[in-house]
Amino acid sequence: MKTLFFTRALFVCLALLGLLMADPALAAKKSVKVGFIGPLTGGVSANGLGGRNSAELAVMERNEDPSAKFLYEFTALDDECKPNIGVQVGTKMGADRKVIGAVTHYCSAVALSVVDIYHRFGLPVIVWGAVQPDITYGNDYPEVMRICGTMINQNEEAAKFMRSQGYKKFAILHDTTDYGKSHKDFFSKYLTENGGEILGVFGVTSDQQDFTAELTKIKSLNPEVIYFGGLTPLGVRIRSQMDKLGIKAQFEGTSGIKSDAFIEGLGKNLAEGSLSFIEGTPTEKLPGGKKFLESYKSRNFSQGPEAYGAFAYAAMVRILDAIEAVGPDRKKVTATLNATKDVDTLVGKVTFDDHGQNIVPAISKYVVQDGVWVLWEDSEYGSGKRRLKH
């Protein structure tokens, strides 16, 4: 009786042990770890999950490719869009010597706090969604690269475009977060360089409800365009209060208002003609974009890739290519990635400058037409059929 019990117990123990030891190391290919960090919980988790799925898709596809030299193990960590948690998970990923490269961060403040950690541990990372310029330009770390554009590109394009439309006098409203403030700075810079005139700048907090004071002042300045640097909720309030006060100026936003919620919040008529600028080309218009979307759909992820999914995918493909080329060695992978020049990816040609910043990012211009965001070139505004406010 007692022996039977022991035999059984032994079996259970062995089975448990087997479960714990089951490791892909048994497979013929050497396994290599690659990582992803983004906000998987919290307010911006939709973007984070889209990015994670897209990066994971790249790894899945590579593992199905019989010519791949290694078996890739994908590990994703959640930075909650909070800088101190970012440092925590960044340390975890950097200190894990098995991780050879990673696709990291959607939130700029998080990316800024963690770049030092990647440099310390020598982990090559490609930023997939954070647009603050200092992430790449504020340091000389070869380990930190970025595939998406920065606010600089976005605002340079925006300023030039608005001037080409014949606008001269601008009023600027921005929220006082990192996002809004940096947008204001870069837009002002490029606007004055291109001969525009700024009549007034107004900072507002990111949860302000009433803008009557600022808008009344703006009305008396009588600008042709009101530029708003900030996110959708504020954009909706400002645009509708502009209407209430009878301000006839053209409304121009940043990537922050390019969402369906902006149009839903304002209604078709009020949203009509609002402008937005965003990094990247819409995924379905990219070479290979259709294939990406189909492949994404076939994996049954529970969330869509969102605006920055394609960047996360392209960044992960770059890392995997580099590992295939030089083997799982952080230093060699960093050097290979730094040398990226005119490489075709899902998001177009990619070239990293001496700060690891992709310098050929496409910027798309959008305008609201009949209740949807339409690419400027495809819109009736672009073809001259309709006209913006003057």
Add this chain to the structure above:
Amino acid sequence: MRHHPSRDLIIPGPAGCVLMATALLAWSILFLKAEEQIPILVYMISGSLLVLVAALSDLHKSISATISSNESSWDKCMTLTLLALILIFHDDHYTLFLLGTIMVYATAVLGLNVQLGYTGVINFSAASFFGIGSYTAAMSSAAGLPSLPALLLGGIVAALVGCVLLLPVLRTSGHYAALVTMAFALLFRVFLEVNEWFGGPQGIAVAPLTLFGLDFSQDMQLWGIEFSFYVKYDLACLLLLVLAFGFVRRLERSWLGLSMDAVRCDETAGACFGVDIARWKITAFTVGNLLSGLAGALYAMMLAYISPANFAFPDSLLFLSILLLGGMGNNWGVILATVFVVVIPEKFQVIQEYRYLIYAALVLFMILYRPMGLLPRKARNYGRLS
């Protein structure tokens, strides 16, 4: 029949403390090393089963009797356990960072404990005072002040800024006092975001701690063994925690603590017996902010980069929930709860976006079955007579 506590004692005095500390150490090592889903679950379930068994049997009585009758050996054992953990994980940067975070947070929450747990002064802006310490350390070391004074200044400035809030805190109570401190938390964040001088919304880099020519941000080698730079930070955190813990415990057991108890339990009755209510509220508020500020300053140096988003209102709620989870007024409870709140979401990283679901379930379970916290504060026991 009245139970004599010593009759329940199965584990004898100091040896019992060593035994329990060793068991705790072994479990912590296994748990912290676990990376895969299954082992993490196995350790968590086995740990909670052990606790449950102890709680249901008479074991917990003898454990608490052993601890309370051998306090100084228990304190030493716990300090040594933490020290041992730091040394065992000497080259594991991530675990060391986690340990450092736990110790710093625990120090800050001990400060909050003096305010809310001892004296009943509501503070919904603990993270702001933590942040004031961080920013003071950042700005003053950028201005060329050596690390140690910068660290101390972090605590002092937090205490001084707290004085601004004294008048509204003294004049209000209950919900109104909560609102005043909440308003301060929001104000603090906006203030940081609009001031370019403080790095603005992007944040600001913090110089590493440097003591007696020893740079804390460099890895080091001793006797041929590689030590992570976090070992040094962890030792500093441990020192701060031990000092803070000793301080708040002495505070609790002195006549000062008694007066604070009187303020918390019944202001009117206390005043009738000659307890100066305002005086003790001010003392508790200032002492608490001092501790939060000191902890914040050390955290900033360890983090090397801080931004306003680290010290937002939800972080104040996190501090408050640590205190509630641990058991208001109980300092050991604070430490236990900090471990829970910092480590458990981290260990659940393997299940990614679902991790907060389990975390929330655990919190709900706690509220249902331990509404007074993991370790509720006990009534004062004078002299352990019986």
